[in-house]
Amino acid sequence: MNNILKYLRKGELALFIIFLIVFIIFSFSSEYFFTLRNIMNVSGQLSIILIAAIGFSVLLIAGEVDISIGSLLAFVSLPLIEIMNITGSVPLGIILCLIFGIIIGLINGYLSVYLGVSSLIVTLGMLFILRGAVYLYTGQRAIPDELMSDFFFYIGNGKFMGTIPYAAIIGLVILLIFIFVMRNTSYGRKLYAVGGNQEVARLAGYNIKLLKLSAFVICSFLSSISAIILASRIGSANHVAGDLFEFQVVAAVVLGGVSLAGGIGSLTGAAIGVLILSVISNGLGLLNIDTQWQLVVNGVIIIIAVGFDELKRNR
Amino acid sequence: MKYFQTNESILFGLLVLLCIFLSFYNPQFYSIQNIHSILRSSSTVMIVAFGMTILLTSGEVDLSVGALMSFVTVIVMDVINITGSISLGLIAVFGFCLLIGLINGLVRTVLNVNSLIATLAMMLILQGSVYVYSMAAIYNTHLIPLFSFIGQGFFLNIPMPVVIMLFILPFFVVLLNYTRYGRYFSSIGSNPDAAKLSGINNNRYKVLGFVITSLLVGVSGVILASLMDTGQQGSAKGFELIVIAAVLLGGTSFMGGKGTIIGTILGILILKIIDNGIILMRIPQEFQLIVPGFILILAVYFDGIRKKNSG
Numbered sequence: 115m116n117n118i119l120k121y122l123r124k125g126e127l128a129l130f131i132i133f134l135i136v137f138i139i140f141s142f143s144s145e146y147f148f149t150l151r152n153i154m155n156v157s158g159q160l161s162i163i164l165i166a167a168i169g170f171s172v173l174l175i176a177g178e179v180d181i182s183i184g185s186l187l188a189f190v191s192l193p194l195i196e197i198m199n200i201t202g203s204v205p206l207g208i209i210l211c212l213i214f215g216i217i218i219g220l221i222n223g224y225l226s227v228y229l230g231v232s233s234l235i236v237t238l239g240m241l242f243i244l245r246g247a248v249y250l251y252t253g254q255r256a257i258p259d260e261l262m263s264d265f266f267f268y269i270g271n272g273k274f275m276g277t278i279p280y281a282a283i284i285g286l287v288i289l290l291i292f293i294f295v296m297r298n299t300s301y302g303r304k305l306y307a308v309g310g311n312q313e314v315a316r317l318a319g320y321n322i323k324l325l326k327l328s329a330f331v332i333c334s335f336l337s338s339i340s341a342i343i344l345a346s347r348i349g350s351a352n353h354v355a356g357d358l359f360e361f362q363v364v365a366a367v368v369l370g371g372v373s374l375a376g377g378i379g380s381l382t383g384a385a386i387g388v389l390i391l392s393v394i395s396n397g398l399g400l401l402n403i404d405t406q407w408q409l410v411v412n413g414v415i416i417i418i419a420v421g422f423d424e425l426k427r428n429r
Numbered sequence: 430m431k432y433f434q435t436n437e438s439i440l441f442g443l444l445v446l447l448c449i450f451l452s453f454y455n456p457q458f459y460s461i462q463n464i465h466s467i468l469r470s471s472s473t474v475m476i477v478a479f480g481m482t483i484l485l486t487s488g489e490v491d492l493s494v495g496a497l498m499s500f501v502t503v504i505v506m507d508v509i510n511i512t513g514s515i516s517l518g519l520i521a522v523f524g525f526c527l528l529i530g531l532i533n534g535l536v537r538t539v540l541n542v543n544s545l546i547a548t549l550a551m552m553l554i555l556q557g558s559v560y561v562y563s564m565a566a567i568y569n570t571h572l573i574p575l576f577s578f579i580g581q582g583f584f585l586n587i588p589m590p591v592v593i594m595l596f597i598l599p600f601f602v603v604l605l606n607y608t609r610y611g612r613y614f615s616s617i618g619s620n621p622d623a624a625k626l627s628g629i630n631n632n633r634y635k636v637l638g639f640v641i642t643s644l645l646v647g648v649s650g651v652i653l654a655s656l657m658d659t660g661q662q663g664s665a666k667g668f669e670l671i672v673i674a675a676v677l678l679g680g681t682s683f684m685g686g687k688g689t690i691i692g693t694i695l696g697i698l699i700l701k702i703i704d705n706g707i708i709l710m711r712i713p714q715e716f717q718l719i720v721p722g723f724i725l726i727l728a729v730y731f732d733g734i735r736k737k738n739s740g
Contacts, residue, residue, distance in 0.1 A: 225730070240722065241670070241722070242725070246719035247715075364549060374545060405557075406558065409554065409558075412550075417540065417551075421541070
């Protein structure tokens with residue numbers, strides 16, 4: 115137990131307790147909630163948000179932001195599905211999808227870091243451009259996956275040993291890798307330094323521009339992986355996929371204690387933020403509470419959580 | 430001319446070029462109907478953008494304006510349907526907007542939550558609760574002519590939304606340019622500590638900024654309801670992004686500290702005329718999303734270059 119506690123810092127511990135409370139409340143109020151089936155279901159669903167949230171946190175920690183990830187989700191699933199349909203090769207589609215993601219990350223990063231346009235504005239523009247491009251290409255219809263490959267279907271829907279969703283495993287592996295990178299490698303510490311105090315990072319001789327650019331690429335790359343899982347789950351490249359996705363991710367990550375000001379926060383916290391919001395939406399769904407109330411509850415929780423965090427910090 | 434700073438002259442030049450280009454391309458551009466439709470759709474954006482300019486100038490932002498505006502269309506239609514009184518409908522709307530603006534402002538100042546997050550949360554709350562209020566769109570069953578006049582009518586051959594916008598405009602030009610309050614907002618945005626030390630109550634002005642913005646959303650929402658003749662739960666979805674894009678294009682900085690109403694107006698006109706041009710030139714409508722995206726990035730990029738060159 116001590117070993118686990120060691121890894122949770124104070125703020126994360128508080129979050130984890132909130133998570134436990136939510137979990138216990140739902141376990142008592144719905145008989146379906148605390149079943150293996152449901153918990154595995156949730157873990158598969160939340161991995162889409164979790165993977166993108168990891169990339170988003172890395173970028174926030176480096177002091178930049180990317181609100182185009184929702185549109186990116188829809189955009190990169192086009193090459194994925196189209197290439198699969200045309201060539202009949204799943205790996206080719208996945209590779210192309212990831213390459214597109216990386217290119218968009220490079221563009222976002224280049225415009226923000228090297229040309230000096232605020233990343234909020236660059237990615238706001240990119241949000242419009244990518245969504246418009248998706249509408250234009252698809253004619254506002256979903257493009258179905260005609261290949262029907264088992265492998266592709268399993269990415270989002272399959273379960274390891276019939277219980278653990280592959281999507282959850284992918285999410286967990288990525289999470290562990292990036293927790294290690296951010297915590298134990300000099301690259302991760304440099305990202306914290308760049309986001310926390312750019313001037314100090316510059317004086318320490320870090321290549322700030324390259325570090326930030328890499329964070330943009332990580333964010334877009336991981337969002338593309340989310341896109342692949344989502345496309346597999348819905349079996350198509352959907353033109354409205356990822357609508358409001360950026361807001362969901364921001365909410366979860368900030369709830370998890372990652373600061374919008376840069377340099378503060380951890381991936382563990384961000385992951386717990388994703389857990390809390392996903393469990394709440396699942397639990398409310400099981401209690402037959404309408405989706406509109408879920409929005410209200412999410413909004414209130416974000417305000418309370420972030421508000422308490424600020425009050426604590428100021429004391 | 431002294432109000433035209435460099436950025437605004439560039440925007441104005443861009444606007445003139447756009448108009449000339451479009452009129453060569455399609456003479457219909459200068460038809461009365463077309464100009465009316467551009468101005469009408471610009472004015473709902475402008476009214477909200479006046480408030481957003483003040484907020485951004487003071488270093489804050491409000492993402493909940495789109496969700497609030499949709500909610501307003503539902504409330505105004507429903508209350509007038511039930512009571513048959515426009516004044517009661519307006520009282521309900523502005524009471525509600527006042528409340529939301531106050532909550533946004535207090536969450537920002539008392540709980541000290543970053544306004545991007547506070548208003549994002551408010552957006553979720555409003556988007557959800559509007560369906561709690563009513564699941565179905567609310568149609569105009571009261572058929573009061575005066576209500577339709579607000580959005581669809583004309584005064585001296587000028588569309589009413591434009592008249593309303595022109596009525597509100599002077600207050601904000603005077604507020605930002607000629608009163609100390611305008612300078613308070615920009616000093617709070619550019620240097621909050623200095624503002625506090627010189628005796629300005631930062632929090633009071635920030636709350637005021639949120640309340641003003643919400644009330645303006647109320648005005649635009651009523652106009653929108655009258656234009657559509659319905660109250661729809663998702664009618665102004667994504668509106669916040671258009672308003673913010675236009676204000677940023679107009680030269681207001683996201684980091685607070687500077688902003689002008691004239692720049693904002695030019696920014697909106699440019700975006701709306703591009704919208705209109707895309708329809709007139711029979712280009713696929715999807716470009717209505719793509720082109721503004723490019724323009725936004727370019728405008729801010731050139732603004733950055735110019736600032737660098739001037740020192």
